[in-house]
Amino acid sequence: MAQATTLNDAQIKRALRYCQARRHVTRDTTILQFSLYTGLRAKELAALRIGDVYDAEGAVRSQFTLAKSQTKGSRTRTVFVNKQLTQQLALYRTWRSSVDPTAPLFRSQKGGHFSANTMCQLFLNIFHACGLQGASSHSPRRTFITRLANKGIGVRVLAALAGHSSIAVTQRYIDVNDEQLANAVELL
Incomplete structure (x- = not known):
């Protein structure tokens, strides 16, 4: 099986521009940027909860810990949030109105957590629509x-x-x- 394509600046811009034309602009842009700026797997993105990323006052955490159940290797790990992602997550917070810390950070079309497979499909749909050959959820x-x-x-x-x-x-x-x-x- 071939490795996922590594994206260059032009391809990233094309994918982010395409997200601006999608039904869930803020969610899809945030998911793509989250993966690009943290390297999280689709499974890990799908498992995120609001309380993982935002504190009780709604501020973006500078770092957070993924629980064993959220990771591929069943080992906790710390995720660090850079300034660019902090800005996007602050914008996302105003769009995503839930304050329940146990609620999914990214809601699927049905309103619940994404499954790992559905998150992978989201990436594939975005990259395919942009004409990015060989790109998958692992590309970011x-x-x-x-x-x-x-x-x-x-x-x-x-x-x-x-x-x-x-x-x-x-x-x-x-x-x-x-x-x-x-x-x-x-x-x-």
Whole structure:
């Protein structure tokens, strides 16, 4: 099975622009940005609750902990929220009016939690409509890891952020392209 495509800036902009034309603009934009800025899997995004991301006053948390039941590896892990995602989540909070901390952060068409499969389908629908060949729900995750690696973040930190128990798994996520190779040899 081929790895999901790593997205470049133009592809990310195209997907975000497409989200602006969808029925659930704010939700879909927030889901895509959440995945791009945290590297969360579709299963983890689907399992998020309002109380995971917002405190009792409704402010966006700078970090939160995923419970074992929310992760693929059944291990808790801390998720850090950057400034761009904080801004999007503040906007999302005004749109998503529920204050129940146990309510799903992202509501499906039926009003409940997304299933992992339905979240994957959402990503596939967005990427297919944008003409992004080979892109899947794992593409934002691979993009997150690759971009941080390109900025010099060490593989151990990347593994912790991704929730990988092995750095070998993390290394498989890092995409290498000709521009990176050319820049590397210019360092000599």
